[in-house]
Each structure stands twice: as structure tokens, then as C-alpha cells.
Amino acid sequence: MKSPNLDEIIKAWYYRFAVLAILGLLLLLGLFIFYLPGLRPTRVDESTTPLTDLHSIEELQTIFNQDAGVPRLILVLSPT
Helix, strand or coil: CCCCCHHHHHHHHHHHHHHHHHHHHHHHHHHHHHHCCCCCCCCCCCCCCCCCCCCCHHHHHHHHHHCCCCCCCCCCCCCC
């Protein structure tokens, strides 16, 4: 049986080190994603205001003016 030479031993240790380093980096990345509040998934409260189906500009103006000072999101969707 042939004994491994120094180069083979170094390559084996280098490979082990590289695998452990990659696993460690993946673990750290997972911890950062979990603990950073901006990146963590949050639950949506079930009591949120539902989307409103508007049929005229007047409806939009009325609802928009009722919520003065509140951030609003307007989605304009068209089937065409």
C-alpha cells in the first residue's frame, strides 16, 4: 500500500477547510438573514383594509382625500 505524500495530505486538508469555510459562511448568512429585522418575513395582519374596486375617478378622489396624512398605495390594473 502506497503512503500518501505531503501534497496529497495538504490537498485533503485544504478541501476539508474549504468545505467547512463554505458551510460556516452559509450558516452566518442564514443567521444574518434571520436576525436582521428588515429581511425577516413578517406576517400580514388579517384585519388590514381590503383592496377597493373603484369604478370612477370621483370614488378614487373621495377615498384618497379621506386618508390624508396616511401612506397610500394605488394599483392601476387593466385587462388589456
